[in-house]
Amino acid sequence: MFQRRLVQFSFLLVLALGILIARLAWLQLIHGQEYAEQADKLLEGRYEWLDTARGTIYDCQGEILAVDQPVFRVCLHYKLIR
Secondary structure (H helix, E strand, O other), X not given: OXXXXXXXXXXXXXXXXXHHHHHHHHHHHHOHHHHHHXXXXXXXXXXXXXXXXXXXXXXXXXXXXEOOOOOOOOOOOHHHXX
């Protein structure tokens, strides 16, 4: 009884693995060139820079958590400024 279930389960696993390998081969070997061309077209498209929409972030009690301000911080190692 146990041996039969083990054989059936093993068969299902091998079948599923075979289906996955067949699908991978179908996508890579048969249609791979089409997908590569589509990816190249997407990468060669026009780019458009969009402005970011930022603002102040508040918590549930109305306290300010973050403010949209340009901040520049510079950190120098002590050995560099001696």
